[in-house]
Amino acid sequence: MEKLTVELGARSYPILIGDGLIRDIGAHVAPLLKRPRTMIVTDSHVADHYLAPIGTALAMENIACSSFVLDPGEATKSWSGLARLTEWLIGEGIERSDHVIALGGGVIGDLVGFACSIVKRGCAFIQVPTTLLAQVDSSVGGKTAINVPAGKNLIGAFHQPAMVVIDPTTLETLPRRELGAGYAEVVKYGLIDDADFFAWCEAHGAALLAGDSAARAHAIAHSVAAKARIVAADERETQDIRALLNLGHSFGHALEAETGYSDRLLHGEAVAAGMVLAHQFSAANGLCPAADAARVRDHLASVGLPHSLASAGINGGGAQLAAHMAHDKKVRGGRLPLILSRGIGQSFVTDAYDLDAVAAFLDEQRSV
Ligand SMILES: NC(=O)c1ccc[n+]([C@@H]2O[C@H](COP(=O)([O-])OP(=O)(O)OC[C@H]3O[C@@H](n4cnc5c(N)ncnc54)[C@H](O)[C@@H]3O)[C@@H](O)[C@H]2O)c1
Numbered sequence: 001m002e003k004l005t006v007e008l009g010a011r012s013y014p015i016l017i018g019d020g021l022i023r024d025i026g027a028h029v030a031p032l033l034k035r036p037r038t039m040i041v042t043d044s045h046v047a048d049h050y051l052a053p054i055g056t057a058l059a060m061e062n063i064a065c066s067s068f069v070l071d072p073g074e075a076t077k078s079w080s081g082l083a084r085l086t087e088w089l090i091g092e093g094i095e096r097s098d099h100v101i102a103l104g105g106g107v108i109g110d111l112v113g114f115a116c117s118i119v120k121r122g123c124a125f126i127q128v129p130t131t132l133l134a135q136v137d138s139s140v141g142g143k144t145a146i147n148v149p150a151g152k153n154l155i156g157a158f159h160q161p162a163m164v165v166i167d168p169t170t171l172e173t174l175p176r177r178e179l180g181a182g183y184a185e186v187v188k189y190g191l192i193d194d195a196d197f198f199a200w201c202e203a204h205g206a207a208l209l210a211g212d213s214a215a216r217a218h219a220i221a222h223s224v225a226a227k228a229r230i231v232a233a234d235e236r237e238t239q240d241i242r243a244l245l246n247l248g249h250s251f252g253h254a255l256e257a258e259t260g261y262s263d264r265l266l267h268g269e270a271v272a273a274g275m276v277l278a279h280q281f282s283a284a285n286g287l288c289p290a291a292d293a294a295r296v297r298d299h300l301a302s303v304g305l306p307h308s309l310a311s312a313g314i315n316g317g318g319a320q321l322a323a324h325m326a327h328d329k330k331v332r333g334g335r336l337p338l339i340l341s342r343g344i345g346q347s348f349v350t351d352a353y354d355l356d357a358v359a360a361f362l363d364e365q366r367s368v
């Protein structure tokens with residue numbers, strides 16, 4: 001088992017990574033509990049595979065648990081999902097010091113984290129991520145949220161988990177399309193500030209997606225370490241450090257809004273197209289070599305990810321997409337900071353471009 005720490009002073013927490021770890025989870029959770037009781041929240045796909053093994057692992061340590069199973073999919077990260085979950089937790093008699101287990105992908109992690117940030121003004125939770133996206137990104141860092149019609153993650157809170165337990169073998173039951181969506185967030189770490197890791201992705205991404213466990217282990221450990229480092233440096237995204245994790249997201253969230261947060265375009269797929277757009281926008285403005293932007297597009301296309309507006313299934317015009325971007329949480333003084341690039345592994349934040357320029361660029365991209 002590998003152990004990393006997210007260094008946040010009194011709120012620091014461990015990330016445990018190991019094949020088969022969920023079958024051993026009781027021993028890791030027990031020392032955190034004030035009473036031998038926990039509540040597991042998951043979705044029905046994940047429940048089919050992992051609810052019983054986790055229940056057994058907790059029972060082995062004499063930890064009682066109850067469970068709440070939500071519908072799978074982005075629509076669960078909503079006011080109605082939040083209402084149902086918070087009422088269930090209160091009905092279960094949750095105490096602030098109890099630890100709720102978020103078992104699933106980013107949808108479950110974001111929703112459970114937000115519910116735990118507000119129930120009784122703050123309860124503890126443990127992330128047990130079961131998608132590649134959640135293992136490399138969403139389970140770490142404490143961004144929790146629900147979506148509303150105006151935009152992605154617009155209602156939420158920073159609320160750090162007490163522990164993250166990553167069992168990479170859970171990815172063996174994950175559908176290939178979901179694995180690909182998570183892979184986009186892996187590639188993101190290379191594009192932010194680690195050109196060597198992007199080159200590693202070019203060489204090993206296909207193997208990872210074909211189920212190579214050594215490639216999977218390397219990608220998870222490397223990505224999680226990068227995420228922990230960035231979160232520790234700028235927990236609340238106030239210093240243009242954590243904002244780099246938003247590479248591809250200002251564009252990507254607009255694409256998700258345009259497709260109604262439906263399974264037409266998964267979050268990671270939108271991020272893939274968004275990262276290509278961020279690099280193409282950078283190249284169009286003379287910031288990034290066109291060859292580097294092409295390299296980003298070609299790698300994502302080679303693993304079957306959306307890499308253009310057309311391949312993401314987007315028909316709306318530039319102004320319509322830019323209007324979604326105006327809701328971005330990073331907007332300050334009416335200007336939207338964009339995460340742009342000077343080349344592979346050289347991302348940076350700038351508010352030098354207004355939304356009209358972005359809209360004109362997106363209109364041009366409709367024919368690419
Ligand atoms: N908080 C953050 O820092 C952060 C970071 C990135 C993404 N996100 C959010 O995460 C969400 C996307 O998360 P996601 O991609 O994990 O999607 P998801 O949670 O919807 O899971 C994807 C699908 O896979 C199924 N599934 C999960 N684990 C499985 C397994 N091991 N075997 C079989 N099926 C499994 C789920 O039931 C679901 O149908 C978005 O809402 C995004 O905004 C948050």
Ligand SMILES: O=C(O)C(=O)C[C@@H](O)[C@H](O)[C@H](O)COP(=O)(O)O
Pocket residue numbers: 137141143152153185237242243245246249329
């Ligand atoms: O942890 C972060 O910070 C991120 O930006 C990670 C992103 O992958 C993730 O999708 C996040 O939810 C986006 O944050 P938001 O603030 O743009 O909603």
Ligand SMILES: [Zn+2]
Pocket residue numbers: 137185249267271
């Ligand atoms: Zn993301």
